[in-house]
Amino acid sequence: xxxxxxxxxxxxxxxxxxxxxxxxxxxxxxxxxxxxxxxxxxxxxxxxxxxxxxxxxxxxxxxxxxxxxxxxxx
Numbered sequence: 113x114x115x116x117x118x119x120x121x122x123x124x125x126x127x128x129x130x131x132x133x134x135x136x137x138x139x140x141x142x143x144x145x146x147x148x149x150x151x152x153x154x155x156x157x158x159x160x161x162x163x164x165x166x167x168x169x170x171x172x173x174x175x176x177x178x179x180x181x182x183x184x185x186x
């Protein structure tokens with residue numbers, strides 16, 4: 113049973129990979145957009161920060177789920 117708990121926690125933590133990839137892609141696209149339209153930098157940065165915060169929230173949720181799995185089922 114302990115092995116299954118460890119596997120479940122490991123899978124839950126994998127959400128961090130998706131968040132990292134998403135933030136990287138968003139940052140790259142925002143940089144391209146600012147290069148094309150420097151006058152829109154403020155709006156682009158605002159949207160980028162909001163998107164990054166939401167992506168990081170999913171990674172944090174995955175980490176919390178992994179901790180809950182380990183602490184309460186382990």
